[in-house]
Amino acid sequence: MGGTPRSSIGHILPGAGFLAVGLWHLFNHIRLFSLRPDAYVAPVWFPAPRVRHLELILVIAGSAVEFSMEMFVDHSTFLPFDADGSIPSDRLHNHEHAIICLALLVYAASALHLDRARARCRDALSLLLVAAVFAQELLVFHFHSTDHAGLEGQFHWLLQLVVAACLVTALLGIAFPRSFVVGLVRSACVTFHGVWLIVIGAMVWVPSRVPKGCSLVEEDGRYTVRCHSEASLHRAKALANLQFGWYLSFMTVFVVVLYVNVCRMYPAETAYVRLPPEAGEEEEHLKRKCGVASGDDDVQGFTPLEIEV
Template sequence: MGSLVGHVAPGVAIFLLGFWHLLNNIRLHYLHPNSYTSSPWFPTSKFRYAELCFIMVGTSISIAMELFIGPSRHQPFDPDGTIPSYHLHNFEHSSISLTFFVYAVLAILLDRTPNHPARDINLIKGLTQLIGAIAFAQQLFLFHLHSTDHMSVEGQYHLLLQFIIAVSLATTLMGIRYPKSFLISFVRSISITFQGIWLIVLGYMLWTPGLVPKGCFLNFEEGHQVVRCSSQEALDRAKALVNIEFSLFLVGITIFAVSFYLGLGRMYGLKIVEYSTVQENDEGEESDSDVESQKRSNKLLQDSKSLIHMGKASN
């Protein structure tokens, strides 16, 4: 990471992934409110593993950028084979990407388990959720013990990012125990979306000179630029601004998520009502047909009785 592109690119990918989960969880809940069950990933109609392949491709690019493309020598080691201190963060970021890559691979392997009586779909989903939780735990662990300076403005952004990751981790673990809870899946989807948004914001706010807080400046250190402040007062002010920024984005994404839920509810609700109306009309037409048939049968029966009575009278 360590740059605007290094934060914005993965941020966009995580945002798209979170939005995909949010869309599918809401749609699934509206279409099947009584039988809703959360899913750790969602297949597409054209290619079942599109989401998981997207994760694998994205994390592979991230690892390549961190370890081979980004470093000036196109490899992260010193001539003696040791890891220099200014490349430690590259290994931390690539370790996070590697864990999510492993998650995607294992999710595909679990889904392709041979279909036999002992195969439990809920168990497969639970194991996949557990691997996802391990990936979030790894992410939280490495950001919490990040080699980057925790006291800087960037450290404040990373601290707030840890809160979002913790929500993703907690809801993923809760989803194993409560797979039918839409609310848990809804919050998890929002937290993943928020992760992506916050990484994008972090990238622009820390590496765009015009957005650096007053009293702070970009300084080139250990191979990349970092935000430094001229005084403790300027640093405290910059951190306070980051906290306010986080609060505003939290309110904004809450409004967006609820509005998106209501909007999709209106769309899918109309479809359900139309479908129910068609069914009721069909049933009504069938009942009308049955009534007419019954009337015709009764009329034929009465006519036949009248003919029999007339035959007896003539005799």
């Protein structure tokens, strides 16, 4: 497999994973809030109908596969280190990507264990691990060993904005677990995270999608986009910004439409509240409890006593 498809698939597959989890969370957050708006508490993950931990199991499996791909597969040697134990320069970006996969794996495995153990504050701890994942991802992309310059750098800089939004909403979820807005925005950010990763994989490393005036070239064993002139570079960056704006607008409309339709499908459950009896009903209730018939002042089962004073 050449460098071009591997770089593209390396963004599209993780993007599809984030997209699936984000859509799953969006639907369930809205459904849960629509059914019980007064008792809503935002879960960190949602159990599946038959396999409770299916979401976490899929995250563990996907992270493990991507970790193995980054560390061992698609290289001249399956060893991620040199003979002296050092990391080769051309493998630094693979190790950085693997760290993100490892953070995801730690989150999912820990959340699964905390749920099985019924640990106290498991939701807050799991959400803190989610925040650690996005913090790790933001750190890696901001200080990436690969020179994300030009068009590729613009796409990844916009990606950092999405990851930062995911991080902020995860931290807010710890402080405000009953806020539907926080849960909704966090799910929307995770969904958009997946969308933008797919866009990067399709627009940066697929030759037919490269903007006019730019081309896909191989540098230091990997493929990247290089523009032929300064004007072409500015145009390509402007197109990336426009794509980000269009996809963000579409995402906003999608969330609103999904919210309206899910609320229509799952109306709020009727809450039954026991009303206190009125004065007359309360007196009648006490008489029946003591065995007194309605309209009878004598207590059943007892003979009235006459006390002579």
